[in-house]
Amino acid sequence: MSDSNTTDFTNPSTFILLGIPGLEAAHAWLSIPYSIVYAMAILGNFTILFIVKMEPSLHEPMYYFLCMLAATDLVLSTCILPKMLAIFWFRSREINFDACLIQMYFTHCFSAMETGILVAMALDRYVAICHPLRYSTILTNPVVAKIGLVVVLRGIILFFPYPFMARWRPYCSTNIIAHTYCEHMAVVKLACSDTRLSNYYGLFVILFVASVDLAFIAVTYTQILRTIFRLPTKDARLKTFGTCGSHLCVISCSYIPSLFSFLAHRFGQNVPLYFHILIATVYLLLPPMLNPIIYGVRTKQIWETLLRLFPPKGG
Template sequence: MQETPFYLSIGHLLPYSMSDSNTTNFTNPSTFILLGVPGLEGAHIWISIPFCAMYAIAILGNFTILFIVKSEMSLHGPMYYFLCMLAVTDLVLSTSILPKTLSIFWFNSREIDFSACLTQLYFIHCFSAMESGIFVAMALDRYVAICHPLRHSTILTNPVVAKIGLAVVLRGAMFALPYPFLARMWPYCTTNIIPQSYCEHIAVVKLACADIRISNYYGLFVVFSVIGLDVSSIAVSYTLILRAIFSLPTKDARLKTFGTCGSHLCVILAFYIPCLFSAFMHRFGHNVPLHFHVLMANVYLLVPPMLNPIIYGVRSKEIWDRLFQLFTHKGT
């Protein structure tokens, strides 16, 4: 039984019937055909409306975060540097899938070049791993700020933050690099139809007429070494943070301190809950229609980039105040 990697492979969670597709004999096709949302082709225009709205909010919100942090010197600190990294990651992640998805919905442009497909799947896996790593870095920042507040500026200096950011980027790039090479090495001799709206590793290699256990094993390795380690690190950080919060002498102090990391917790939940839901749906939702799985796969990559700037804009007083100043100055 083939295993599908956790959050790195969630868009093709049910087997696609090859008998319903055009089958030809070929090796390494020049193009793949993306179906969009199978079974809901007639509703593609309507589906595109919320997708386009989420993408527009993600673009506007994340660019606003980047602009505010860049223009406000008081925000030049570790927490906001990590927030900027998250904004850039969200911009790339959502942009890597949605333009092609909208071209399918609006113009029925289903073909994607083989090399472009491999490039897209690389960006999806790479920046998903980066986002998870940034959450770990943000959890570390909250731990130091709450548990060692007097040493925060000396522990998380700008060079240290830069090294953490570089490590996150290199880790994501290195772990995702084998995916396109694995996808390219298999022969494709039955179909080039991918039953969803974007390319990702397991969706592509499942079309191969070869034993793809190497791809599946590598996907599981990435799950345990990246996602498992990240979730464990975040859990340890917040266990220590909660212990420090509950040891504070007054209720007001506890609430105020908890509020400083509340936004980070919300962002983490917005990222990992859809991820876990999709994983469980794959394991136990075999009777769930394919179009629902595909919709969840798209929402999973669009909702966090949309919610992250909104959550931080509402929860972070510094960002909210700066945004309010920009609008009030324009209005005067």
């Protein structure tokens, strides 16, 4: 008996997203924590944007970069969560071919933008701690805008070939994607032509972005730590290092799950497929939820502004 999803074709009109193969029976239960994560990400990041907009004292480079991060996280989580929940709740597994390529592009593009913004925030902390007297003259509004533009253009340009490399390939065996969203390699694996170019380019981009960003952050924080340890008193060192605490927590939340996912994909051949997919969704969805919480709790100015704008009842 023929199957419409496995007959020969060269230009599929739709792909079929399976969700999390092996955990189909748990899709409804899994939708609960994913829904909570998405709701917290939306609420938290919109709150950050609102607070910075409403409070003039927060109109500084550090908070401009934080707003860029919040906006990026909103787009990143919205790229994949609504469709994922539709799969879990309504078994709406079909996704248009072009919509799949758009989702794939935006997911990878905004992931790169997020890491680029973390680099920009590391630069901000470096200037604030190592060159405090020149902070306002170095990180002017035009400079911040240029840094933001570079971060955006880098993500756009590096991942621009992704949808084209996927579109130009023939798909002659199946259009079923064993994933919750249109991840680049999950789509490329369905092609029946030579996919080495896509494999090599995808690996190059990932390693290039990760190595450059991590190297810059490592060098920056090495200089920051050297400056902190030169401070005369322990209290001064702790206070100065505390200003970097939020950023270091955000870096950890962003890089540790993604590094774990990368290693599991490359070296965990015996790891179940559902585990790969769970990790792939966690490293995309956990930072958008945690970033506003970390900055809201650890950044005194944001916390005080939030309490002033939304005072607790009876307070």
